[in-house]
Amino acid sequence: MDLETVKDRAGPRAFSPADDLPQEYREAATRMIEFHANSEIMGAYLERPFIRQAPSIDRKLAFSAKVQDEIGHGQLLYRAAESLGVKSREQMLADLANGDGKFLNCFHYPMESWVETPMIAFFVDGAAMRRQATLRRTSWEPYAHAMDKVCFEEGFHVKHGEDILQELMTGSRKERQLTQEAFEKWWPRIIQFFGPTDDDSTHHDFAASVGLKQKSNDELRNAFLDQYIPKARNYGLEIPDEPRIRERDDGTYEVEEGDLDWDEFFAIAKNEYEPGRDQIGGRRAAQEAVQWVRETIDETIARGHAPRAAD
Amino acid sequence: MIWEVFRQEQAGEYHTHCGNVHAPDREMAKQFAAVQHGRRKPTNSLWVVPRDEVGEITGDDVAFGGTTDKSYRWATTYRTTGADASEVVESESEQADAEQGRGDD
Amino acid sequence: MSSPLENPTDFSARERRALETLVKRLGDDEFVLAERYTEWQVRAPSLESDLALANNAQDELGHARLWYDVLADLDVDERDLVYERDPADFRHSTLVELPFAEGDWADAVLRSYLYDAAEDLRLEALEDSAYPPIADRVGKIRSEEEYHLEHARNWLERLAEGEEGRDRLQDALDRLFPHALTLFESATPPVETAIPTREASGSNEIERNTDETSGDRSDADAAAAVEGDIVDFGLRTATLEELGEEWLSIVVPFLESLDLDVPIDESTIGEGVEYAVTVESLPTQLGRDGTHTDAWFDLYDDLTHTYRELERSDAAKIREDPDR
Incomplete structure (x- = not known):
């Protein structure tokens, strides 16, 4: 299939591994899905310490279940990416470890306190879900199938994150204050989650033209603000003065882009932001530390000694 | 040799199990499946999988999703x-x- | 031997103490092990094994809550049991509190095997507990534990196939085995029982002796006495000695079948029993008596961090009365 045919036929779930697709499509889809998969892993990495620090057994359980789900989403997404035939899961995980793999801006920032957890678990996950819901109509069928399961599970993450926010914002004065401070710190990053305005986005045009991407950055950011500004206010959070956000007459929002730190954003996009590098390094160490297990299992299989292999 | 057959009705949908065929090898299994399972119901794609290669775990083996409150x-x-x-x-x-x-x- | 224990408000002080001691050893084991298991989340050898171990962690943590909830009827809540308990008053085995060295998956699966094999036996011995809330919980917990045990055995068999895997398993076994034996030690009753003593008489014989010069001795006596009560009252239908012997008769042959050397002194084997837990094979800290390794105190500090940072006075429940 040549690129023009791909563009003509690019509808929801239009292409599967049975199709002979041009390299441009395969590479663009791989880049997009790999980014998504990496983000699941690095998000889980960021949230993992709060399984332990959660202030009750039930919160601990929910956090563990959430982190588990995110790893499960990584599993689904790496497979959807792998099925394009460009990179194996092992290569993608190796690239994530060595700093070549890219992932969402928000997961490059350190998270130090429980009051920050709803910033990820409610707002970032809420933002991610806005985007993921549209990706159920992506043109790469395995990606769309992964999104079916991700969207099914993700509602729990958003509701749990919201429940934590609700608990904090109905808690002590100190809790409310710390949560507001955390919100102010994370809000600009969350706005940047959707990337720069459409004019500056390099990959969008192609990804949209072959049906991989269903909505533009601006459309998604609007949809997010529309839904989550009222939610934030509902729980008593005050929207920070910056970045300035104006509501247009048609109900959409205009974000004053100059109020956001794009130097930091693009440093992050290149994996050059220092705290993010620490997180990449920490996860790499963890991955390398269990390399011996994978090797042991591979050797066992190679020697044909796998116990109960016939089961 | 028995091959399990999974049918996808339209592009983008899931392959779901629809039956099986007896066939000596993968090529023949695909050909037989195309007729046996693709000739009447709408079909976009079929998968054939050797029956022996299908592992199964059931609710008798494991409590899916656990037995305590989750x-x-x-x-x-x-x-x-x-x-x-x-x-x-x-x-x-x-x-x-x-x-x-x-x-x- | 014993009549069913129905109404907690009618319990004698001795009965309450026995129940509290038993439930704490059960709940604390599950709680602390789960806490350690979660360290493997986002760190396991593959995405699939990450999911599996996370599941086991959630199972164990859920079991901890189920056990702790038994004490809710005695007005002891999660706050008292976890967030405001003196860490030296926890009664878990030291097996579950040891930290994992990064990447030591051999430790994770071996520890799981040693623990789950014991767990299976003790659940069996709780199935006919005279206290119905305990007996009622066993079925659901046990069917989840079956997966854990099978999961651990599968991994052990595969790791033991390779030279590095077997070496690492042997290292882990040498380190963990003495701690695993503490699973079968009797637990010193809580220092300050959180249960209000409603009777002045009939309980004095096992009151903690506050005379410091004889502290150790009286702790051991109190532990033995309360353990005797646990069995006499029918809370558990097997003694720790019986459980320990049975456990050894299962795990030692299995580990030996993997070409592992089990660090147990076979010269101590007595008449009529294949194996026995002896004092010499135990580690310095037993856990059950409130002595713990430093790692536990660090872990406790970390897991109560948020509660203290936010000056909480309660542990928020998402689910009320699970499985009731």
Whole structure:
């Protein structure tokens, strides 16, 4: 299939591994899905310490279940990416470890306190879900199938994150204050989650033209603000003065882009932001530390000694 | 040799199990399946898988999803306020169906 | 021997103490092991094994809550049991509190095997507990534990196939085995029982002796006495000695079948029993008596960090009365 045919036929779930697709499509889809998969892993990495620090057994359980789900989403997404035939899961995980793999801006920032957890678990996950819901109509069928399961599970993450926010914002004065401070710190990053305005986005045009991407950055950011500004206010959070956000007459929002730190954003996009590098390094160490297990299992299989292999 | 057959009705949908065929090898299995399972019902694609290669684990072997209360995994457990995003509402409703199907509630 | 224990408000002080001691050893084991298991989340050898171990962690943590909830009827809540308990008053085995060295998956699966094999036996011995809330919980917990045990055995068999895997398993076994034996030590009753003593008489014989010069001795006596009560009252239908012997008769042959050397002194084997837990094979800290390794105190500090940072006075429940 040549690129023009791909563009003509690019509808929801239009292409599967049975199709002979041009390299441009395969590479663009791989880049997009790999980014998504990496983000699941690095998000889980960021949230993992709060399984332990959660202030009750039930919160601990929910956090563990959430982190588990995110790893499960990584599993689904790496497979959807792998099925394009460009990179194996092992290569993608190796690239994530060595700093070549890219992932969402928000997961490059350190998270130090429980009051920050709803910033990820409610707002970032809420933002991610806005985007993921549209990706159920992506043109790469395995990606769309992964999104079916991700969207099914993700509602729990958003509701749990919201429940934590609700608990904090109905808690002590100190809790409310710390949560507001955390919100102010994370809000600009969350706005940047959707990337720069459409004019500056390099990959969008192609990804949209072959049906991989269903909505533009601006459309998604609007949809997010529309839904989550009222939610934030509902729980008593005050929207920070910056970045300035104006509501247009048609109900959409205009974000004053100059109020956001794009130097930091693009440093992050290149994996050059220092705290993010620490997180990449920490996860790499963890991955390398269990390399011996994978090797042991591979050797066992190679020697044909796998116990109960016939089961 | 028995081959299990999975049919996808239209592009983008899931392959679901629809039956099997006896065939000596993969090529023949595909040909037989095309007729046996693709000739009447709408079909976009078929997968054939050697029966012996299918591993199975059932509810007798393992308690899927556990036997103790895992309601913390379900969106329906959380009592939040204000209107939810449409995809959150949809996810919650899918989860409510799944919970019911699992017999958790 | 014993009549069913129905109404907690009618319990004698001795009965309450026995129940509290038993439930704490059960709940604390599950709680602390789960806490350690979660360290493997986002760190396991593959995405699939990450999911599996996370599941086991959630199972164990859920079991901890189930056990702790038994004490809710005695007005002891999660706050008292976890967030405001003196860490030296926890009664878990030291097996579950040891930290994992990064990447030591051999430790994770071996520890799981040693623990789950014991767990299976003790659940069996709780199935006919005279206290119905305990007996009622066993079925659901046990069917989840079956997966854990099978999961651990599968991994052990595969790791033991390779030279590095077997070496690492042997290292882990040498380190963990003495701690695993503490699973079968009797637990010193809580220092300050959180249960209000409603009777002045009939309980004095096992009151903690506050005379410091004889502290150790009286702790051991109190532990033995309360353990005797646990069995006499029918809370558990097997003694720790019986459980320990049975456990050894299962795990030692299995580990030896993997070409592992089990660090147990076979010269101590007595008449009529294949194996026995002896004092010499135990580690310095037993856990059950409130002595713990430093790692536990660090872990406790970390897991109560948020509770203290936010000056909480309660542990928020998402689910009320699970499985009731």
